[in-house]
Amino acid sequence: MNGVSPGIATPAEQQGGVPAAAVNRRGFHLARDRVYTVRYGGYTTFVSENYSYKSETYYAILARELAGEAVAPDTQSMLDAFVVPVCLERAGHCGIPVAAYTIMHSCAPAPAIVYGLNYFASTSHFEVLTGDARDREKVRHVTNGGKYPCCSQPISPDMAVTRAVSVFGKVLSPVPGMQEMAGSVWECFRIPLVELVCLSGPGGPVLSSLCPVRYSRLQPAERRLLKACIFGQVFL
Amino acid sequence: MSRLGIFVDRRTLSSSDQLTSLIRCRDAAEEMGHSVEFIFPVDIRKIPQMDALFIRARTDPMNITYVASRMAAFAGIPVIDDPESIQVCSDKVNMYMHLARAGVAIPRTLFLSKGDIHPSRVRDIMDDLGTPLVLKEPSTSFSLRVERVEDPAAFIRVARRYLKMSDWVVAQEYVQSTYDWRIGVLRGRFLYACKYIIPSQTFKIQDSVNGHVVYCAVESVPPDAVPAPIRDLGVAAGKAIGDGLYGVDIKDGKEPKVIEVNDNPSLEGGEDGSYPHVYREIVHALLET
Numbered sequence: 001m002n003g004v005s006p007g008i009a010t011p012a013e014q015q016g017g018v019p020a021a022a023v024n025r026r027g028f029h030l031a032r033d034r035v036y037t038v039r040y041g042g043y044t045t046f047v048s049e050n051y052s053y054k055s056e057t058y059y060a061i062l063a064r065e066l067a068g069e070a071v072a073p074d075t076q077s078m079l080d081a082f083v084v085p086v087c088l089e090r091a092g093h094c095g096i097p098v099a100a101y102t103i104m105h106s107c108a109p110a111p112a113i114v115y116g117l118n119y120f121a122s123t124s125h126f127e128v129l130t131g132d133a134r135d136r137e138k139v140r141h142v143t144n145g146g147k148y149p150c151c152s153q154p155i156s157p158d159m160a161v162t163r164a165v166s167v168f169g170k171v172l173s174p175v176p177g178m179q180e181m182a183g184s185v186w187e188c189f190r191i192p193l194v195e196l197v198c199l200s201g202p203g204g205p206v207l208s209s210l211c212p213v214r215y216s217r218l219q220p221a222e223r224r225l226l227k228a229c230i231f232g233q234v235f236l
Numbered sequence: 237m238s239r240l241g242i243f244v245d246r247r248t249l250s251s252s253d254q255l256t257s258l259i260r261c262r263d264a265a266e267e268m269g270h271s272v273e274f275i276f277p278v279d280i281r282k283i284p285q286m287d288a289l290f291i292r293a294r295t296d297p298m299n300i301t302y303v304a305s306r307m308a309a310f311a312g313i314p315v316i317d318d319p320e321s322i323q324v325c326s327d328k329v330n331m332y333m334h335l336a337r338a339g340v341a342i343p344r345t346l347f348l349s350k351g352d353i354h355p356s357r358v359r360d361i362m363d364d365l366g367t368p369l370v371l372k373e374p375s376t377s378f379s380l381r382v383e384r385v386e387d388p389a390a391f392i393r394v395a396r397r398y399l400k401m402s403d404w405v406v407a408q409e410y411v412q413s414t415y416d417w418r419i420g421v422l423r424g425r426f427l428y429a430c431k432y433i434i435p436s437q438t439f440k441i442q443d444s445v446n447g448h449v450v451y452c453a454v455e456s457v458p459p460d461a462v463p464a465p466i467r468d469l470g471v472a473a474g475k476a477i478g479d480g481l482y483g484v485d486i487k488d489g490k491e492p493k494v495i496e497v498n499d500n501p502s503l504e505g506g507e508d509g510s511y512p513h514v515y516r517e518i519v520h521a522l523l524e525t
Contacts, residue, residue: 053297054374054402056349059329066333079297079323085280086306093310103280103300117277119298147247149277149300 030215030223035060036230038192040168043072047192047230049214051078052122072190081189081210082123084115084151088207094188096181097206099153099199105143108152110135113161113199113208118148123209126197128161153208159201165213167225168192177204185210193226238523240265241275241286243304245293257504258292264515270523280304284311288522291315295322295500296375314522317499321480325499328374328406331477338476341469341493343409350403353395358388365409372406373398377498384410411493415455417486419462419470420501420514423479423521426471428511429462431455432485456509466492473497481518483507 035057036047044064048057051073058078064071073081080086088098099113108114110131115123127138129152142150155161164173169186171178181196185207195213198205218226242261249255262272275282275289277300283289289308295301295317302322308315317325324330335342344365352361362369371394373381381398385391391407398405414434420427433453470484473494483501487493501507508514 054327054329054404056403059347059404062330062333066337076319076323079302080306083298083303083306085303089307089310103277103303105278117300117303119296121298 030218030226032215034215038230038232040072043070043190045072045190045192047226049193049212051191051194051212052082053079072192074190077189077191081191081194082212084117084123084209087123087210091185091188091207094184096184096188097204099206099208101151101153103149104152105149106146107136107139108150109154111155111157113153113155114139114142115151115209116142116144116148117151118144120144121148123197123211126209128155153199155199156201159199161208162198162200162205163211164196164198165218165222166191166194166196167222168229170225171196172219172221172225175200175205181205181207192229238270238287239285240270240272240519240523241283241289242272243275243283243289243291243293243301245277245300248294251504253504254292261290261292261515261518265519265523268516268519268524270519275304277304280307283307284313286313288313289315290518290522291317291500293500294377296326296377297323301500316481316518316522318478318480321478321482321499324477325482325497326375326377328372328376328496329404330374331497332406334476335473335494335497338472340473340476341491343411343487343493343495345409346407347404348395348407349405350399353392353399355388355392358391358395361407362388362391365407368410370408370410371395371398372408374402374404374406411487411489411495413487413489415488416452416495417462417466417470417484417488417492418501418507419467419474419484419486420507420511421471421474421482421484422517423481423525424471424475426459426462426467427481427517428508428514429457429459429467429470430507430509431457454505454507456506456511458510463488469494481521 038045046057046061050057058075061071062075065074080090085101088101092098108129110129112129113126115126127142129135129138162175164171164178166182169183171182193213195211197208197211199208265272283304291301291304293301305315305317305319305322309319324334329347332342332345368384368386371383371385376382383394385394395405416432418430418432435452466486469486469492473484474482477497483498485495487495
């Protein structure tokens, strides 16, 4: 445990930033909970499967930020990205097409996708309302029995929920428009590993939310891409 | 005439004192010639139509208040509490990092992660900070998830509980006192002062004792009765966080120390009894500067 200033100290392993794994190309694998740092575009970029508030990654980035280091993502981007209405507002300001949304406390007209807005909510856990008898229970679930508000996004009949993992702004998804979307989201939030949840229709995808991604959920091609980014091969 | 939005949340609006305080705020703004609209979470789309936003609900980066604050920031309108203040004050790790960086006096403080919570390490920490010491989950508010621990077993038990909610927890030197100073700071200037008299049954300003909630008494202190070192420390702590409205809690002693800085400080308990113009000053800061 080393002091960052008199009277205050942080966990020892955080002091020099996150323990970037010994990046050795031979036999390298993405280890659970591990955080990797990559120098890119003048920023120390943190690759993590958990960018949530009060996580090890969050605090490691915070410590670096307060030390004056240029980091990506910054902590405000981490907060913005995973609170759905804020994510959509920020993305909209960055010129990214986003889903229409309303904040509600109880019933939302179907068809719609709904996200909880509370301390315990995760963007990974959303519900799709289809107009059947289970909708009321789904809304109760995301609002914790009506205690907290939710964010509801209407889905038109010609739209489908599509998802793609973005690795440094690159996706392997064949969905038209998704690559452009991923590039724009990367420019806006600077989160190197994130899943895009979109509502895709004839006009192309609109952003619905961003979700964290576990390394274990990556497809082999996505895993190869991420490793290449960590080793700097993609940026050459 | 400008329009002030006051953001409230029915979930955290729970007493007649709070309602009365909101009405006093509205009255102050209207007396100054402004119109006021209360904004609930479902009305959040109205925020960009306002000229300023004053949030009076329990703030946290993970709840609707952060959405409201960011909406105001995106729209370029003045907001108290601003998103950065919510982010810093809602998280004690972040808050103490800001205070330490600015050289503001705080009790000796350690940030601990899962790897620190084993008997030998805990004994070292207790030797270093002394016993008892205080453990805090970073997003504590109203003294929730703050516990005084006397021995390593209690330390480990409490820390493990808090580590389920946060990857870091705060261990802090215990500073005994019968009251805390609360210094109100607005835009880097002294705004008001009061004392929170700590109930005899606990060491916190609010606690549950044998199933009963006990609250501190509030004693507003006129400006000329506030010691200069307390006042200056409060202002310095507020400035270390940002340019908003803060309630700085200070333990008095040989050397006063900041225990915490709160955004969205309570004003319904008589904190501003000796300062009748607090709401006018807040409205002025939001709409007239």
